[in-house]
Amino acid sequence: MITMKDFKEVELKVGKVLSVEDHPNADKLMVLRVDLGEEQPRTLVAGLKDYYDAATLEGKQLVVVANLEPAQLRGVRSEGMLLAAQDGDKVVALTLDEEVAPGSPVL
Amino acid sequence: MITMKDFKEVELKVGKVLSVEDHPNADKLMVLRVDLGEEQPRTLVAGLKDYYDAATLEGKQLVVVANLEPAQLRGVRSEGMLLAAQDGDKVVALTLDEEVAPGSPVL
Numbered sequence: 001m002i003t004m005k006d007f008k009e010v011e012l013k014v015g016k017v018l019s020v021e022d023h024p025n026a027d028k029l030m031v032l033r034v035d036l037g038e039e040q041p042r043t044l045v046a047g048l049k050d051y052y053d054a055a056t057l058e059g060k061q062l063v064v065v066a067n068l069e070p071a072q073l074r075g076v077r078s079e080g081m082l083l084a085a086q087d088g089d090k091v092v093a094l095t096l097d098e099e100v101a102p103g104s105p106v107l
Numbered sequence: 108m109i110t111m112k113d114f115k116e117v118e119l120k121v122g123k124v125l126s127v128e129d130h131p132n133a134d135k136l137m138v139l140r141v142d143l144g145e146e147q148p149r150t151l152v153a154g155l156k157d158y159y160d161a162a163t164l165e166g167k168q169l170v171v172v173a174n175l176e177p178a179q180l181r182g183v184r185s186e187g188m189l190l191a192a193q194d195g196d197k198v199v200a201l202t203l204d205e206e207v208a209p210g211s212p213v214l
Contacts, residue, residue: 001176002116007188009109010117014192063192063201069108081114085121085170086214087207094170094201094213100194106201107193 011067012083012106014096015042020054026074032057032082036066037103045071045078051091063094063106118174119190119213121203122149127161133181139164139189143173144210152185158198170201170213 015034018041023029030049033041044064048057065081072078084093122141125148130136137156140148151171155164172188179185191200 001174002118002172003176004178004188007117007172007175010114011109012190014194065109065114067108068114069110071111081111083119083213085203085207085211087121087211090205090207092203092205092207095204096192096199097202097204098197098199100192100197100199104192104194106190 010065013037013064013066014100014102014104014106015044015062015064015080015082016102017057017060017062020057022049023074023076025076029073029076030054030057031076034062034064034080035102036064036080037101042079043077044080044082045073045076046082046084048082048084048091048093052093060093061096061099117172120144120171120173121207121209121211121213122151122169122171122189123209124164124167124169127164129156130181130183132183136181136183137161137164138183141169141171141187142209143171143187144208149186150184151187151189152180152183153189155189155191155198155200159200167200168203168206
């Protein structure tokens with residue numbers, strides 16, 4: 001069990017996908033540029049390549065852990081993590097069915 | 108900044124809304140019964156009444172903080188918290204645009 005205070009340590013935000021490229025060094029990874037309402041878009045590395053094509057992701061609203069320590073994933077720096085549900089072999093990204101401003105907080 | 112270990116303390120799951128009722132003591136709150144893939148559905152109290160009607164929520168997939176301490180909200184016990192994005196006056200629940208099993212973990 002966690003407290004509300006614990007949960008509030010995690011900064012979740014809505015991000016809008018600007019562009020998607022294949023990861024240069026990893027078959028299953030994609031490199032996304034995502035608008036989180038900040039000055040610069042963030043680069044996020046995500047293991048979505050077996051589940052989504054780039055065209056489906058571009059323009060899509062996703063949910064990002066915005067205050068996660070950056071990590072190098074196979075040589076590319078990821079500045080956050082996309083959230084997705086896993087159901088057996090299926091992976092489905094969280095989204096919203098109505099448009100909000102990029103960077104909108106998730107509460 | 109948080110670490111991946113910090114984030115993993117938060118148990119996020121996909122829930123499917125079974126039924127929705129008005130909260131007996133609060134104009135802005137709804138009481139939802141949500142299938143999280145457990146033996147019993149959970150009761151969740153959410154401040155969605157200004158933004159959603161019951162019929163829109165019933166059957167919908169939502170995202171729930173599943174390991175949050177239960178809380179009494181105006182006399183009704185809430186066994187978790189629904190996640191929604193806030194953009195000014197607009198509140199939009201997180202969802203998925205493809206069906207997964209209730210209780211699927213969000214990673």
